[in-house]
Amino acid sequence: MSEQKVVLYDGPAGGWGALRSVGNALLKQDIPLKGAKTLLSANQPDGFDCPGCAWPDRNHASTFEFCENGAKAVAAEATARRTTAEFFAQHTVTELATQSDFYLEDQGRLTEPMVYDAASDKYLPIAWDDAFALIAKHLNALPDPNQAIFYTSGRASNEAAFLYQLFVREYGTNNFPDCSNMCHEPSGSGMRESVGVGKGTVTLDDFELAEAIFIFGQNPGTNHPRMLGELRQAAKRGARIVSINPLRERGLERFADPQDKLQMATMGDSPISTHYFQLRIGGDFAFVKGMMKHLVELQDAGEDVLDHAFIAEHTIGVEAMLADLRAESWALLESECGLGAEHIRAAAEVYRQAKSVIACWGMGITQHQNSVATIQMITNLLLMRGNIGRPGAGPCPVRGHSNVQGDRTMGIWEKPPVALLDNLQKVFGFTPPQAHGFDTVESIQAMLDGRGKVFFALGGNFAAATPDTVLTWKALRNCDLTVHVTTKLNRSHIVHGKAALILPCLGRTEIDMQASGAQGVTVEDSMSMVHISVGINPPASAQLLSEPAIVARLAAATLAGRSQTPWLWLLEDYSRIRDKIEAVFPDFKDFNARVKVPGGFRLRNTASERVWNTESKKAVFKTHQVPTGTPLQRARERKGDAIVFALMTTRSHDQYNTTIYGADDRYRGVYGQRRVVFAHADDIRDLGMKDGDWIDFHTVWDDGEERRADGFKLVTYNIPRGCLAAYYPETNPLVPLSSVAANAGTPTSKCIPVLLTAHQRA
Secondary structure (H helix, E strand, O other): OOOOEEOOOOOOEEHHHHHHHHHHHHHHOOOHHHHHHHHOOEOOOOOEOOOOEOOOOOOOOOOOOOOHHHHHHHHHHOOOOEEOHHHHHHOOHHHHOOOOHHHHHHOOEEOOOEEEEOOOOEEEEOOHHHHHHHHHHHHHHOOOHHHEEEEEOOOOOHHHHHHHHHHHHHHOOOOOOEHHHHOOHHHHHHHHHHHOOOOOOOOHHHHOOOOEEEEEOOOHHHHOOHHHHHHHHHHHOOOEEEEEOOOOOHHHOEEEOOOOHHHHHOOOOEEOOOEEEOOOOOOHHHHHHHHHHHHHHHHHOOOOOOOHHHHHHHEEOHHHHHHHHHHOOHHHHHHHHOOOHHHHHHHHHHHHHOOOEEEEEOHHHHOOOOHHHHHHHHHHHHHHOOOOOOOOOEEEEOOOEOOHHHHHHOOOOOOOOHHHHHHHHHHHOOOOOOOOOOOHHHHHHHHHOOOOOEEEEEOOOHHHHOOOHHHHHHHHHOOOEEEEEEOEOOHHHHOOOOEEEEEEEOOOOEOEEEOOEEEOEEEEOOOOEEEEEOOOEOOOOOOOEOHHHHHHHHHHHHOOOOOOOOHHHHHHOHHHHHHHHHHHOHHHOOHHHHOOOOOOEEOOOHHHHOOOOOOOOOEEOOOOOOOOOOHHHHHHHHHOOOOOEEEEEEOOOOEEOOEEOOOOEHHHOEEOOOOEEEEOHHHHHHOOOOOOOEEEEEEOOOOOOOOEEEEEEEEEOOOOOOEEEEEOOOOHHHOOOOOEOOOOOOEOOOOEEEEEEEOOOO
C-alpha cells in the first residue's frame, strides 16, 4: 500500500498512467513475462475473453483489445501466488476475519477444495467427490427445495450458467439470486415494459453513426475503459457527448488512448464530453422529464420536433404522456434535479438537433428507488424522436461483469418466462418448478428468518457485494451450509454457515481439458454479441475443476437415480452443452457453427428491428410523476434542522466490483487509502469541519436498526451540495435491506440518507 495522501489529478484518463498501472499490476503478481503474453491473447479469435467488464470488442483481432481494468483482472487471475492447504493450516478463520479484503485476495489462486472444521476454526482439504457428496446430503435432506438458494456471478460462462439453471430447476427451485439483482435489474424491468426487450438495442457500429451520445450515471474511465475509445472516436468526428453525473469524472472529460502511438508520443489527449451536467444524486428522472417538457413546448409553439410517423405507427400512450409533460412544473423539476431550466433546455437542444442519439447509463441510474421509472423516461425520450430501431440510435445500458447479460439469457432468473420452462420440459423430460424464486434481497431475508438453509454461490463475493452488511453476514452465518465456487479467497469464505466449502475453479485464462480435449466457453457482452473464449495458460493447480465440471458433477451426485440428464456425458464435450442450449433457446440456432466465426454472432434484438414484444405489440410511452415521499425526503423531514446527506457508493479506480487491486484512486487523486468521503467544500464548512477531518456515517431509516460505518476522512471534491460519495464495500453497511428499487428489487446504493458526526479516533 502507498502513502496516504490526496492530491489534485489534472491529467487525462488513460495515457501513460494507465500503462504504468498495467505494468505495476503485472509486477505485483510476479508474472511480468507470462502476464504480457497472456494479455496479447485477450479478446483474440483463438484466445480468451477478458474476465473484466462486459463492454464489447471491436473485432477480436487486435493485440491491444484490453484496457487497464482488463489487464488488472488478467494479472490477478494469472498470478504466480497460491493459497494452499498450508496457508489455511497456519490461519484460523477468526484470524483471517481481521484481514482486509485486499489481503485475502492478494494471497493468490486457491489450489484445492477445502471444508470448514469448526473444532479447529480452520479450513481443511477435502476430496472433490466427498465435497459433492456433502452438498448433495444437505440438499437432499431439505424438506423443501425452496430452502436452498443458488447465487450466480456475472463471470460464469454460458455453458456453466445453462447447466446450473438446469440442475437447480431439476432439483426443484427457481431461487436464483444473481448479480443482475444488484445492478441492472431495473434496466430489464423498465425496458421490457416499454419496448419488449430487456437489453440495449445498439451495437458498436451505432457509435460510429450517432450524432449525440448521452451518458447517464456512469463512469466509463474506471468501470469500462474500453468504452472511452469509442467515445474518443465519436468526439473526434464531431458527435456531441453529454455527460449527466453528480461527480466530475476524468474519464468523461479527457482521454489519452494508450493504443494511439502519436497521442502517447506527444503526451496529447482528446476531450470527451461537449456538455457536462452535475445534477444532484437522484435527479436524473427530473432532468430527463425536463428535457421532454422542453421538446413538447417547442412542438406546441409550432416547431415540429417529434417523429409523428414513428409515434403513430409504433407506439401507444403518447397523449397521456404529453398531457402530463404540459402540466409539469418547471420549478419542481429544477428543485429535484438541482439544475436550472436553462441547463435542462441546453441538454434538450443537443438532443433535438441530433438526427441519431444513443443513451447510455450505468448503476448511477439503476440503484435508486425510482430507477425503473427513470429508465422508462430515458426510453420515452428516445421514442419521442424515433431514436430506437435505426442506425446510430438506441438505448445502451452498460452492464458490468463480463457475462452478466449472458447468464440471464441462459435462464439465471428467479422469474423464469413460461416459454423457458416449457422448453426445458420438452428437451429434458422433467417438470420445472413454476413459482417465482428469491432475488438477492429476498434471499438474504429468507436466510435471516430460517427459510433459507443452504447457500451455494457460483462465483462472486456475496458477503461483500450485498447491502446491509451486518444483516447479510448474520443471514449467511444462519445457514446450515454455505458453498462458494471461486478462484481466490474472499470475504464470503470467511463469513460462512455452520458447515462451509470452498470449491476452486479454473479461470477464463486457463486451459480447460475435458475428455474430448481442450474446451472453449462462450459469453455474451452488453451488445448481445456471443463469442467463444479459450484459455491458454496451464491451470494454477492440477486439482482445479472448470465451472461446468463442478456443476455437472454436483448435479450427478445430487440427482442420482432421478434425473434423465446425462450430466457427465455433456461434460465431456462442451459442444454437447451448446447443442442443448440451441434446443432450448431458438435464437441460438446453429450455435456451434456460428460461434466458430471470429467475433461470434449477435443474438436477435427485436426492438432494434422495431418489432415490439409488448402486450400491445407497440412501444409504450410510460407516464410517471416526479417521485415524492422518497427515503431521502422522509429522512430530511424527520431530522428537521440536521443536515441529511444523500450518499452514493462508488468504485475506486483500483478496484473492480468487490475486488480490490490496491488503495489508490488515481483520477480522484486519492492514494494509499479507501476510507474517504467526497464532499462539497461548503457542506464541510457548514458541518463545522474541515478537509481531512474524520467522520462516522449514520443511516437515517425507520426500522429500528442502527446502521453505521465509522472512520472516514473528509475530502473536498467537486460534487453538488447535499451529496456525498464513498467507496463500497466499505459503505455497504449503510444500505438498508428494505430499501430497493420499485418493481425491480435492486438495493438503492446510490442514494442513502445519512448523517455525519465527528469520529473520535482512539
